Amino acid sequence: MTRIVSRFPLPPMSLGTERHLTVHAYGDPDAHPKAYVQAGLHAGELPGLLVLHHLIRRLDAGEDPILGQIVLVPVANPIGQSQLLRGQMIGRTSLADGTNFNREYPDLATAVGDAVAGRLGKDSETNVALIRDVFGEILADQAAHAEGEGAYLRLTLMRLACDADIVLDLHCDDDATFHVYLADHLWPDAADLPAYLESPVTMLANESGGNPFDESLSKLWFDLRNRFGAATPVPSACLASTVELRGGGDVGDALAEDDADRIYRFLQHRGLIGGDPGPVPELLRPATPLNGMEIVKSPLPGIVSYRVPLGAEVVTGQAIADLIDPTADDPAEGRIEITAGTDGFVFARKTHRFVWPGETIAKIAGGQSLAGRAGKLLTD
Template sequence: MIPLLESSPGTRRQLTVHRYGTPGRGPKAYLQTGLHADELPGPVVVQHLLPLLDDAATAGRIRGEIVVVPHANPIGLSQYLFGKHAGRFEFDSLGNFNRHYPDLAGPVGDAVAERLTDDAAGNIDLIRGECRRLLAARTPRTEVEHLRLELMKLAVDADIALDLHCDDVAAMHLYLGTPLWPDAADLAAELGAVAVLLAEVSGGEPFDEAMGGIWWQLANRFPDRPVPPACLSATVELRGDRDVGDDLAALDAAALFRFLERRGLIAGAPGPLPPALCDATPLDGTDILACPCGGVLIFHRQVGDRIAAGDTVATILDPTTGARTALISRAAGVLFARAGHPLARPGLPAAKVAGPLPLAHRTGALLTQ
């Protein structure tokens, strides 16, 4: 248990952490879920994964170090307002729980600039050590800052860092740093992802980029020194927020376990890798169809459908006049996510289509705009 700072007298929240294996012996994997506390497929998946890890540990099959946080946001888990759970944004600051993670690349780069060598493995150890030192020196001011800090401390030296989320209504998909592809293709295939979205900078400083982005930032800063992308960090979107159930969660947990076997964290025979369901596409090739007006959303296509550029994905019905406004995709690709509530509001992201080519209008905060 890791206690967090008290926001008010008489209250105390804590992080639960499960640890397997021996630190420093073999590769390290870190998995967390529930950072957006109202996204609940992940916590069920983890509860199916933990017994598999327990059995592997009992059998002496853990070859590296595995750290699992079964719910990474006790703050958001407690936020309930007007009969609804609100776990995506913190009530105090209104900030997104999966944004604003510290970018360590600058200070770490300054600290190691004169110490990097031609030894890639040595550079990895040096950079990770400096990351740990910088995080240990930080003093959080608020409970949410403390939460972010403790999660980063747990994950910053991991070879694999998976942040489990979900969308509204969605198929399985992943967000990855561009330098991690195609090395992460086994993760996408094992999970059955229908879309893999790549970006070096997606905007907003999410958790996965705080873990992985430091490596390609330092590689760009020091091109004459070998700095490999040493952390396979990914946001795994476990379909939609209503896809909560034991049968589906057991399948996902088994897939994650096989991935850990395949990556050498656990001794075992994962079997043949399933065929990939997609190739990766650039995040700036994803068309996010935003509502231009309010009304009632009527979808004409389902998640997983192939969409052609120019297709009408949904219509917004004005219930006062009967007027209809079409939402037309500018990308050709797979419809991998859509809004779950039928009420349209101006600016609401109604649907997401993953296309293979960058779109001119997709700049800035790529996760939301």
């Protein structure tokens, strides 16, 4: 299968340095449907990099025809890749300004809406094409005036994905099961994604707070549809999702090859690759609201000892861990039970078992919205 490799240079932030994005593309560059898949936006999250390595190998083998366009970016954050501190990669946030690399993407719905106002008609396909053209033009203009490497990187990634029908942003948590974030307005049409990925957790929100990469691409369509109404149909033309490939230690060829196969079959089902993907699997669990996700936090410093494993179904009030202070005068008083605040599925924990006050101990996907869960729904 013919693959085109392109390199997009980033503006240097200091003398004598140079970084670039490497992009692998298959199919006609003007074809649709188009899928865009990236990994390593949080640069130290390695499972996605290995998954895309195996997906590239699979596509190169040419066992099935490419029917649309597939764009892969195995390392979406060369800035984070270069941030080494005493032998550790600091790839989640920028050392220059402290910004999370998966936050603060520009919300361009208003700008795009102003530019297409009065130009949209009654044909949804024509409207989609116009909106994509204008979206790309605005991003190109902003990239031309971007200040700094980080801003330019964000805009370049958006430019590569802004006309895609499917966008998958591959991440991982600390110690976790597979889980998927999707927008409410994409559900249930997007249920085939977590089904093919065999994800036990799917969490839904139109706005999670902080403007992550996937929402900068999918929410625009939701906002434009609300702005212009039914007279000028604007579909949800971009299925964008953050896909969490378990935990940071879940890195290996066998697992990555299996995950690449799951993505491959999903793309087959969506008409990007020929061949038979097999029937859509049943969802492992129902989707749940993102504001029903409990982020269990530590009240004090100490050592965490978990009582329940990843994947456990728990109920409100159930002890899920003990927080231990080994310096306590009385060992019996040096233990605090940490309990679940909702019924749900424990999908994430900490690998390093020492915690500070306010640090996340676990995440539970609950089926009901939780009081006070509003605004920024994700952990930074």
